Amino acid sequence: MNNFRDEYKKEMLILPIILIIIWYFICDYFQLIPVYMFPGPTDVATSFVKLIVSGKLFKDIFETIYKVLFGMLLASVVGITLGILLGWFNRLETLCKLIISILRPIPPIAWIPFSIIWFGIGVGPAVFIIFMGCVFPILLSTIDGVHRTDPVLIEAAESFGASNSQMLTEVIIPSSLPYIVSGLKIATGIALMCTISGEMIGSSSGIGYMILTSTNLFDTGSTVVGMLVIGVIGIIFDYIFTKIQERIFW
Amino acid sequence: MTFEIENVSKTFVSNDSDEEVLALKDINLTIETGKFISLVGPSGCGKTTLLRIIEGFVKPTEGTVKDDGEIVTGPSNQRGFIFQNYSLFPWLNVIDNVIFGLNIGGKPEKESKERAMKYLEDVGLKDFAERYPHELSGGMKQRVAIIRSLINDSKSLLMDETFSALDVQTKHKLQKQIHEICKEQNKTIIFVTHDIDEAVFLSDEIIVLSRRPGRIKKIFEIKLEHPRNRDSEEFKDLISEITQEIGELEDE
Known part of the structure; x- marks a missing residue:
């Protein structure tokens, strides 16, 4: 089993390494694409080191993760509680069904205008958008x-x-737990998406903000660093x- | 007297059409405390429905069931119920499954666990106390389900084809165990089965239900002494007599 795993892990690295080599030759060695269009691996590495040394990267990562967790927490409290109630009481579900069906397909990004009107600039609007994006998958998987x-x-x-009440705590909740957790798993992906979009518009910090501002300064190396960081956070x-x-x- | 079943009828309305199906018709039955009763009959005769009505899972369309004089309105921990398919809580290990009912009743956990260990030892599952249901064989799961009901000291035990999924050896062993424990504690047992051998081996009375709508067709009193000998002539005669009775119903 262990052997298989190690082999599997090694194989996973082959393609990314080949791609980085090709990328290096296209952007850095032959310079077929100008840096302001797309950076080479060395530009990305340089930006990465600069961002780490200045401490900016950690600050932005912290900001983003903080918003993700805050929004997820609110969405979980509301989504799980409501999900258990609606799942258990059929009539309550019927009562709420239409409202949920209408609100659910609205992309969380569409809430950006209101999020800014209601919460101004800063953590507030991002958390609100994350909440709107995460609450439905959590709610529906709990139900x-x-x-x-x-x-x-x-x-x-x-x-x-x-x-x-014993039925709820001893049977219903433990039995729904696997579904709740898979709802949360789906929600984290959505939360990351919402955070980055929120930060690009109604914010002055975080990875999304960093991606947007660095592109404005033609610092495309930092842009790619930001994008890769999001990917890594997602994997974790x-x-x-x-x-x-x-x-x-x- | 434990159970008085008076004029019980049950009509089901199917979901797709408004068609009504009469499952049970005018069941009248008195079951005395400490008796082991089996319900047998052709498939679809409503024997499981009758058992579920007695527990209180299902309400009869007409008539009443009384348990010690009180009308049954819903399930109660006075009536243990053992399902056909184990019904263990998959998130609890064996010992926590066994003490589920005691926990619900607010009994101190330490004492409950000590009692549970004794029961587990009796059925040879002492070493499996910390295992989870998915790690057990079918026979082991059913033993856990049985002692999970026994440990609550309910006055009666309703069993729905409890042994049907087990291999013959395990089945015979569990039949003996359940018989001994119930006679010791003077429990009333109502047992639904399609296994006539099992019914004759265990029961004081065997009630044969007719095809749908289920009515009481015939009641056999089994007076053979325990432990019953499966190879004796009387045992074999009873089996063929009851089998014939049900066979006629199947052919109707």
Whole structure:
């Protein structure tokens, strides 16, 4: 198993290395594309070192992750609570169904104008957009999880005399947990997207802001650094959730 | 007297059409405390429905079920129910599954676990206390499900084809165990099965239901002494008599 894993990991690196070499030759060695159009690997590396030395990169990464986690937290509290209620009480779900169906397909970015009007500039609008982007996948997967609770397990708990609140805490919530976690996993991807877009418009900090301002200064090296950082943050979140999912095996 | 089933009928309305299906018709039955009763009959005769009505999972369309004089309105921990397909909580390990009912009832966890270990030892699962359901075989899961119900000391136990998914050896072993434990504790058992051998081996009374709509067709009292000998002539005669009775119903 371990052997297989190591081999697998090594193979994953082949293509990126080849691409970086090709990229190097096109942009740096033969200089077929000017830097203001697209930077070569050496420009990116230089920008990366500069951003690290100045401490700016860490500050921006921290800002972005902070917003992502804050928005996700709010979306989780609302999405999971509401999801359990709507999943459990059918009539409540019917009551809310149309509103959810209308709000859900609105891209979170469409909330940017209102987010700026309501929350000004700074952390507020980004958190609000993340919230709007994440709350629906979390809500819907929680409702789905509650609906998929094996009715036999509910009956079993009833035959042991479980009260309504015990049914919720001892059966419904643990049984929906895998669905809730996969909803959260989907939401982190959306949260990153929302954060970057939010930062590009209603913000003065974070990776999104850095990407936008660096392009204005023709510092395309920093732009690519910002983009790659988002990718890496995404991989880390994904890895964390995959690990959590392994522990929720039912 | 534990159960009084009075004029129970059940009509199901199918979801697709408004067609009504009469599943049970005018069931009248008295079940005395400490008796082991089996419900048998052709498939689709409503024996499981009757069991679910007695527990309170399903409401009868007409009639009432009384448990010790009280009308059944919903499930209760006074009536343990063992399902056909284990129904263990997959997120709990074996011992936490076993003490589920005790936890719900607010019993102190330490004592519950000690009791659970004794039960697990009795059915040979002591070493599996920390395992999760998906790591167990079908027979092991069903043993866990059985002691999860037994440990609550409910007055009666309703079992829905509890042993049907097991291999013959495991089945025979569990049949003996459940019989001993229930006689010891004077529990009332209602057992739904399609296995006539099992019904004759365990029951004080076997109730044969007719084809849909299910009615009580015949009641056999089994007076053979325990432990019953499967090879004896009387045992074999009873099996063929009951099998014939059900066979006639299937042919109708």
